[in-house]
Amino acid sequence: MKIAVLGSTGSIGTQTLEVARSYSEDITVVALAAGSNITLLEQQIREFHPVLAAVWSEEKAQELRLKVQDLDVKIVAGMDGLLEVATIADSEILVTAIVGMIGIQPTIAAIQAGKNIALANKETLVTAGHIIMPMAKEYNVAILPVDSEHSAIFQSLNGERHNHVSRILLTASGGPFRGRTREELKNVTVADALKHPNWSMGQKITIDSATLVNKGLEVMEAKWLFGVEYDNVEVVVQPQSIIHSMVEYEDGAVIAQLGTPDMKLPIQYALFYPERRYLEGERLDFGMLQQITFEKPDMDTFEGLKLAYQVGREGGSMPTVFNAANEYAVERFLKGKIAFLEIYEMIRTCLDAHTKIVNPSVEEILQTQQWVDELIRSKYD
Ligand code: NDP
Ligand code: MG
Numbered sequence: 505m506k507i508a509v510l511g512s513t514g515s516i517g518t519q520t521l522e523v524a525r526s527y528s529e530d531i532t533v534v535a536l537a538a539g540s541n542i543t544l545l546e547q548q549i550r551e552f553h554p555v556l557a558a559v560w561s562e563e564k565a566q567e568l569r570l571k572v573q574d575l576d577v578k579i580v581a582g583m584d585g586l587l588e589v590a591t592i593a594d595s596e597i598l599v600t601a602i603v604g605m606i607g608i609q610p611t612i613a614a615i616q617a618g619k620n621i622a623l624a625n626k627e628t629l630v631t632a633g634h635i636i637m638p639m640a641k642e643y644n645v646a647i648l649p650v651d652s653e654h655s656a657i658f659q660s661l662n663g664e665r666h667n668h669v670s671r672i673l674l675t676a677s678g679g680p681f682r683g684r685t686r687e688e689l690k691n692v693t694v695a696d697a698l699k700h701p702n703w704s705m706g707q708k709i710t711i712d713s714a715t716l717v718n719k720g721l722e723v724m725e726a727k728w729l730f731g732v733e734y735d736n737v738e739v740v741v742q743p744q745s746i747i748h749s750m751v752e753y754e755d756g757a758v759i760a761q762l763g764t765p766d767m768k769l770p771i772q773y774a775l776f777y778p779e780r781r782y783l784e785g786e787r788l789d790f791g792m793l794q795q796i797t798f799e800k801p802d803m804d805t806f807e808g809l810k811l812a813y814q815v816g817r818e819g820g821s822m823p824t825v826f827n828a829a830n831e832y833a834v835e836r837f838l839k840g841k842i843a844f845l846e847i848y849e850m851i852r853t854c855l856d857a858h859t860k861i862v863n864p865s866v867e868e869i870l871q872t873q874q875w876v877d878e879l880i881r882s883k884y885d
Contacts, residue, residue: 505775508535508554508595508619510586510610511602513544515706516624516650516767520599521548523772527781535589537602537610542568549577556592558585586610591617597775599650600625603708604831605824605873608632608866615639622774624650626725627831631824631869633728647729648774653722654729655770656748656761661730662778664753672726673750673758675742676801677702679714682743686805692844694837702745702765711834712808715847716801720812724823727816734817739809741799746788764788807848811855821861821872828876829854842884854879 507524511517517538524531537558538545549557549572557572558580559565565581572579580588590598590610598614599622600607607625614621615636623629629636629647640647649655653674661669680699681689697714698707705713712718723737740750748770750760763769764786772783803810808830815822833850836842842850854876861868 505530505597506532506534506595507597507599507622507775508537508556508589508592508614509533509599509601510537510589510607510625511539511600512536512548513538513541514601514603515704515709516601516771517599518544519767520601520622520771520775521552523768523775524552526784527772527776531775534595535592537586537589539602540564542571546571549575553577556580556589558589560585583609587613590614590619595619597622597648599771599775600628601650603627603706605631605828605869608869611636612639612866615643615645618643618645620646620648622648622650622771624771626651626721627827629728630721630724630827631873632866633724634819634863635866637728637731646777648777649725649729650767650770650774651722651725652765652767652770653749654725655773657726657730657751659761659773660749660751660759664751664759668754669730669732669751670736670754671752672730672732672737673740673752673760674719674722674726674737675740675745675747675749676716676719677713677745678741678743678799678801679716679718679806681714681806682741682799682802684805686845689805689844694840697837697844701743703767705767707838708831708834711837711847712830715808715830715844716803716806717808717812717830717847717851719801720809720816721827723809723812724816734813739801741801742796743799744793744796746793746796762788808851811848811851815855818860819862821858821864821868822855824864824869824872825854825858825876826851828873829880832877832880836884850880850884853883 533552535556562581607628745765815826829851833847
């Protein structure tokens with residue numbers, strides 16, 4: 505199988521390439537895209553020999569061209585570069601491991617070019633799910649979830665397609681601040697927020713896990729991927745991250761997928777679906793584990809989840825405002841410009857100021873993102 509990867513230098517991107525490395529007879533990497541880490545991208549180009557690679561700035565692209573001039577690879581830049589990688593002629597699957605709404609246009613272009621999508625980039629589905637899901641159907645392409653919870657749901661739906669799902673039980677670790685009060689969250693640092701108890705991930709999603717915004721985005725992601733109503737998606741805190749999510753059927757049966765926390769499993773499952781392949785790594789030892797515990801999420805303290813349900817139910821451009829405001833707020837939090845709880849405040853400020861667009865086009869989604877950017881700049885910078 506031939507694959508292209510957007511965000512190859514990131515957490516999901518590098519793990520995707522680990523899977524490609526261990527199944528090099530089955531997987532050919534034809535194109536890669538990264539943001540700015542050209543040192544790693546060069547190594548990846550030398551190892552996987554893609555015919556095309558993209559970086560964001562033209563300046564970095566020029567630098568990279570010099571580094572790899574001994575190789576037969578075309579180096580492109582900017583949004584045009586991402587679009588070229590997304591639609592490259594002979595790839596069959598596009599792995600969207602890029603972070604943020606920048607993934608919208610390349611994902612859409614890939615669908616229109618008939619590529620199956622192994623989707624990690626949840627921000628794209630949250631903001632443009634109403635466009636992407638019908639489009640995937642129209643072009644007869646599969647949207648294969650990479651997010652561990654959604655992969656677990658996807659696996660729990662196997663062979664059950666015609667049976668009635670009564671609830672999706674989306675599990676959450678609760679993040680590094682589980683159990684804390686609002687008062688205790690006031691002065692948490694960037695370093696504290698980056699210490700996820702179970703998963704090692706990119707910085708943005710790690711902060712999103714601490715605010716529970718990530719779980720909120722995942723609730724919306726589940727709505728689009730599985731066509732469920734918000735009333736039927738329940739978040740269950742399962743701090744050990746062993747149960748990756750569950751599906752409850754109308755007879756009360758609950759089917760779950762369990763495993764040690766390792767993103768290579770969902771990545772590999774998406775790439776080889778419907779086949780399962782061997783994956784090296786630890787296996788669950790229930791005797792050692794002894795217990796798996798459950799809690800209700802604290803949505804009053806971790807407002808990110810509550811706001812996500814709210815904007816998801818409102819629909820239209822509201823999820824875009826929620827997501828864009830969060831992207832800009834997290835950027836500022838990571839730079840030490842705002843406090844942890846101000847992430848929620850920025851999101852709320854933008855939501856309150858927005859007039860909803862009912863069925864936004866891609867252009868309107870991008871305009872809304874820009875409106876959020878300007879609002880945050882004018883109010884906070
Ligand atoms: P990382 O921050 O680790 O990686 C992001 C990748 O996107 C990097 O390769 C980065 O390149 C690239 N990138 C950023 N901006 C641009 C740009 N303008 N043009 C081209 N490439 C760009 O993120 P993660 O891997 O953690 O997350 C990726 C996506 O997957 C997110 O949507 C996240 O929510 C989702 N996800 C991640 C999980 C995880 O375990 N990490 C789990 C489930 C979902 P560079 O570094 O070279 O600048
Ligand atoms: Mg997840």
